Amino acid sequence: MSELQRSFAKAQLAKLPPEAPLIFDEREEDEECADDTRNRSASDSSASSTGTIVPSPTKHLFERPKSSKPPPASRSSPLEWTEFFETELYLERQRAATKIIHHAYFSPPSSSGPLFVAHHGAGSSGLSFACFAAEIRKAIPAAGVLSLDARGHGRTQVEMPKPEDDDQTESIDLSLGTLSSDLADVVQATQTRMSWSALPDIVLIGHSLGGAVVVDLAHKGLLGSAVLGYAVLDVVEGSAMEALAHMETYLSSRPSSFPSLASAIEWHTRSRTIRNSFSARVSVPSLLLPVPTEPNPSSSHPTTETTTSYTWRTPLPPTQPFWPTWFEKLSSKFLASRGAKLLLLAGTDRLDKELMIGQMQGKYQLHVFPDAGHFLHEDQPAKVAAVVAEFWRRNDRAALVLPPKVGVGLKGHGKGEG
Incomplete structure (x- = not known):
């Protein structure tokens, strides 16, 4: 004034x-x-x-x-996972000399409801499916959702033996076979934790790398007949292999750190990596680790206070040796594995020849979200949940009503005549 x-x-x-x-x-x-x-x-x-x-x-x-x-509330303020899931699980497993404490977000199904098991993409976390989890339970109130943090991601902890050579750096095994085995272990450990006599009907859902993981799990039959079907989100073999050539350029263009969680959320939405700010507010904080920064007396604005910046929880460049193996033979395994199949894409240009032929033969259900980006389950969680819910209803075993056996009908008819 x-x-x-x-x-x-x-x-x-x-x-x-x-x-x-x-x-x-x-x-x-x-x-x-x-x-x-x-x-x-x-x-x-x-x-x-x-x-x-x-x-x-x-x-x-x-x-x-x-x-x-x-x-x-600020449109860039973080949201808590408790608004989307009922509980979190820490499931300890021992694999050879490696101890793993798997972390997962969980909302249990009712006695008759299906269980949607979600696996995120490389560099993401189980909270990538937070908004989807809330929406799928609106569409199917009896449903449960289990969304894990893969090893090397989120809050999952991996304890490996120290290498004999002090100069050798430890590397986490992120091979496709290991990740699909981890996913099966998490489901089976959840069954034990919940004291289920048998697994409920399961629909596997995987985004990007997670799509390759759920297809590998279904192809190997690691969960047996419990798997009703599987949905793959925005990844096919051909386009994934082509994208790997540009992955290093993309990773080098990302900021190496952020001054705050709010600034990280803003970067994801402004860069349109995630187009839904509400989803970014819950998923992005889980991708980062706080790093204390000591004061720099030689700076132009010296301060005595320790500040905090945020860096990536899962550095992706060291995972480069695994990239080609993740998507190898993905299309053929997707078409050949047992169970109902759903492919959700952000554009039809991602279809390769094998999938185009399979789609024309009616081997799987295809749905395209042209207004979404790569993280389509975060960009449009309600629409994706609606498609997945309908996919489950089409293939729900409990909804199938079989006709009576011919022999039984004839016997009954004969008795009536006598």
């Missing part, structure tokens, strides 16, 4: 009685709480503040009254 405006306001206030009534437009405050994107600079001007300036009997002449409503 300018000096001229301040002087004018004081002159007007001097004419008021000693106990001036408070003047406040509550409707305008309600609108401000409802719209957190309003231009603050405009509201601070004299023209836009006419209804909210409060002549107070105290010395705080231009104090804005406090609203009883909490301020709106």
Whole structure:
């Protein structure tokens, strides 16, 4: 406020009685709480503040009254996983000399509901399916969702023996066979934890690398007849192999760190890596690790306080040796494995020749989301959940009503005649 405006306001206030009534437009405050994107600079001007300036009997002449409503949450503020899943699981397994504590997010199914088992892509985490999990349970209230953090990702911990050579660096085994075995172990350990006598009907869902993992699991039959079907999200062999040539360029273009979680969320949405800001608010924080930064006395703005930045939890460049093996023979395994098949893509241009022939032969169900990006289950979780829910209904074993056996009908007819 300018000096001229301040002087004018004081002159007007001097004419008021000693106990001036408070003047406040509550409707305008309600609108401000409802719209957190309003231009603050405009509201601070004299023209836009006419209804909210409060002549107070105290010395705080231009104090804005406090609203009883909490301020709106920032569109870049992180969201907790508890808003999307009922619980989290820590499942310990020993593989040779390697100890693994698998971490997964879990909402159990009812006694008759299916279990959707989700596997994320490289560099992501189980929270990539958080919004999808909430939406699929709206579509199928009896359903359960199990979404794990793969080894080297999220909160899953891997304890390996120290190498004999001190100069040798430890590397986590991210081969396709190991990842699919991990997924089967997590499902079976969940069965033990929940004391299920048998596994419920399972629909496997995998995004990108996760798509290759669930196809490998289904192809090997690691969960037997419990697998009702599997859905692969935006990955096919041909386009995946072609994309690997550009992966290094993409990784080098990403920021190496972020000053805050909010800035990381903003980068993902502004770069359109994730086009749904609500989903980014829950999934992105799990991709990062806090790193304390010591003060730098030689900087232009020296400070004595320790700050925190955030760096990637899963560095992807060291995983490069595994990239070609992840997607090798993916199309043929997808078409040949037992179970119903669903392929969800962000564009039909991703289909390779083998999948095009299979689609024309009706070997799998195809659905395209042209308005979504690579993370289509985060960009459009409600639409993806609706398609997956319908996929389950089409293949639900409990919904199949078989006709009576011919022999039984004839016997009954014979008895009636006698």
